[in-house]
Amino acid sequence: MTLSLKVAIAAMVGSLVPGIAVAMLLARGRFFGRQFLDAVVHLPLILPPVVVGYLLLLTFGRRAPVGAFLAEHFGIVFAFRWTGAALACAVMGFPLLVRAVRLSVEAVDRRLEQAGETLGAGPVWVFFLVTLPLILPGILAGMVLSFARAMGEFGATITFVSNIPGETQTLPTAIYTFTQVPGGEGGALRLTLVSIVLSLMALWGSELFARRLQRRLAA
Amino acid sequence: MANVSIRNIRKSFGPVAIIKGVNVDIEDGEFVILVGPSGCGKSTLLRMIAGLEDITDGEIRIGPRVVNDVPPKDRDIAMVFQSYALYPHMTVAENMAFSLKLKGASQAEQKKRIQDAASSLGLLPLLDRYPRQLSGGQRQRVAMGRAIVRDPQVFLFDEPLSNLDAKLRVQMRTEIKELHQRLKTTTVYVTHDQIEAMTMADKIVVMHDGIVEQIGAPLDLYDRPANLFVAGFIGSPAMNFLDGTLEEGGLRLPSGALLPLDRRPPLQAGAKATYGVRPEHLEIVAAGTAGTIPATVAVVEPTGSDTTVIVKAEGGNLTVVVRDRVSLKPSDPVGLKPMARQTHLFDEHGQRVADA
Missing domain, CATH: 2.40.50.140 (Nucleic acid-binding proteins)
Known part of the structure; x- marks a missing residue:
């Protein structure tokens, strides 16, 4: 259970910065290949999770090009490690995060940013002083979605990093294991309850926070 | 303070020409109003002075400096938007401090400048409020305060009174004019309301369809309109x-x-x-x-x-x-x-x- 939390939180935090960057790019950028990037980001949403897991295995497996490179030069190994589970969850949750952030970026009144420019702020300052505070609710919503997706992620995880107790076994894969053995119903039920409680807590926590933010941002 | 010189300015969005060669000279300390019906290019011209729109052709100078390729933040201007564009996540004081913080002004100086501007605009009791807690007229004053605190070379106003009710509009008109008489900062002001233009401006630029129809003092335009458009546009009825x-x-x-x-x-x-x-x-x-x-x-x-x-x-x-x-x-x-x-x-x- 703690492992599942660790995986989900790592996935959420790890995808945060790239998620915001991609969302900004998709919402504001006018460049060749924007449609393509959009499609690639959304792929995990429509592909079967097993396919995503297999693609990850092909890319980040120990003998796969990227995986071997990372292992050799940085000592980072994803395959059959909890970090791999986190990567799988991050990829699966990425489109949800990007969508939520992108919507909030598109809702930002450009004149607020332009006012910042006329008051002496460059693009970087405008982003941190104006845009970022305004899109916080969207980021929060995206984080919750990404976290929830990570907590429930099964197909990509089990395909990419298998189901190793103590290393890559997350809540859903553990429940799955329990249901596969005779007399495991008790354990499965217990974990199911845990899963429900964790998810509700995350939802309520973010709801509370979001309401506070919204009140602050209401024009 | 500075003069602003607009030379042969053109602006096209794709094949559509919005501004078709405009020349305006704005003297140091002058209050100039760009007026015309909607779609005449007046707001676009203002946004080009601010640096928020690219210049297709021509030259804009603020003081001695050609600013065509200078980003907005370095043009030393301050713009007041029709929608006020106040930051909802900042208090009135924080909104007004925005440009000072970026300049790296000391806490003491920030406080003093904000106090000065706030007291001249009657905003002192509101400094800790958020924009959503203010009325339209108060928001308009905060937007002006934020611009004043920056102490720019040029003030740019984009239809600042359009969202206010008629009575408040008349009152704010007087306040803005008074403000200009006190600060004497060069001001370019856009409106579609010819009465605003007549009552406030030192000089009016009447625009129509991307060209300047006439430039002159309010009463000059009223007494000696250069063409039928100006004659029909200025004056009510x-x-x-x-x-x-x-x-x-x-x-x-x-x-x-x-x-x-x-x-x-x-x-x-x-x-x-x-x-x-x-x-x-x-x-x-x-x-x-x-x-x-x-x-x-x-x-x-x-x-x-x-x-x-x-x-x-x-x-x-x-x-x-x-x-x-x-x-x-x-x-x-x-x-x-x-x-x-x-x-x-x-x-x-x-x-x-x-x-x-």
Whole structure:
């Protein structure tokens, strides 16, 4: 259970910065290949999770090009490690995060940013002083979605990093294991309850926070 | 403070030309108003001065410096938006401190500058409020305060009063004018409201369809409009126009009436021309008087200080404003007598005829 939390939180935090960057790019950028990037980001949403897991295995497996490179030069190994589970969850949750952030970026009144420019702020300052505070609710919503997706992620995880107790076994894969053995119903039920409680807590926590933010941002 | 020089400015969005070669010189400390109907390019021009729109062609200088490629933050301007563009996540004080923080001003200096601006705008009791807790007029003042605190070379206003109700608009008009008289910072102000332009500006730039129709002091534009567009746009109620043909001795209207002209226009007899006369320069006299326009009363609108009379004449309705109490009833026949030396003549291209 703690492992599942660790995986989900790592996935959420790890995808945060790239998620915001991609969302900004998709919402504001006018460049060749924007449609393509959009499609690639959304792929995990429509592909079967097993396919995503297999693609990850092909890319980040120990003998796969990227995986071997990372292992050799940085000592980072994803395959059959909890970090791999986190990567799988991050990829699966990425489109949800990007969508939520992108919507909030598109809702930002450009004149607020332009006012910042006329008051002496460059693009970087405008982003941190104006845009970022305004899109916080969207980021929060995206984080919750990404976290929830990570907590429930099964197909990509089990395909990419298998189901190793103590290393890559997350809540859903553990429940799955329990249901596969005779007399495991008790354990499965217990974990199911845990899963429900964790998810509700995350939802309520973010709801509370979001309401506070919204009140602050209401024009 | 600085002067602003706009030279042969053009702006196109794709194949659509929005601004078609505009020249304006704005003196140091001057209050200049860009006015025109919506879509005339006035806001685009302002945004080009601010650096929020690219310049397709031409040159803009602020002071001695060409700013075509200078980003907005380095142009040393401050802009007030129609929507106020206040930061909802910052208090009034934080909004006003925005430019000071970026400049790296000390806490003490920030506090002093904000206090100064806030007290001059009556915002002192509101400094800890958030924009959502303010009324429209208060938000407008905060937006102005934020601009003042920056102490820029040029203030840019983009229709700042359009979102306010009529009464507040009149009040803010006076406040902005007072503010300018106190700070004497060069100001460029965009509005579609010709009354705002007339009451506030040192100099008005009338724009229409991406070109400048006329530049001048408010009363110059009112007394000597350069063309039919300016004549019709400036002044409320609008100037009356009568089309006719020039003859020896005056302008012949299609109805047969001959309007005397007090000066000989430099136009051939037989030329088509448009005669313009403002509502307050028409006198209502007995029907049938020679040299008057025959008409019948349609509507009488007393406002208290004066009375607007709308009459039907051949070729359309005319508006007359009289200061005295009148006892006219709808469908009364009247004659309209233009006051000598208060009339305007435009040639068939709509250009003012020299001293008609």
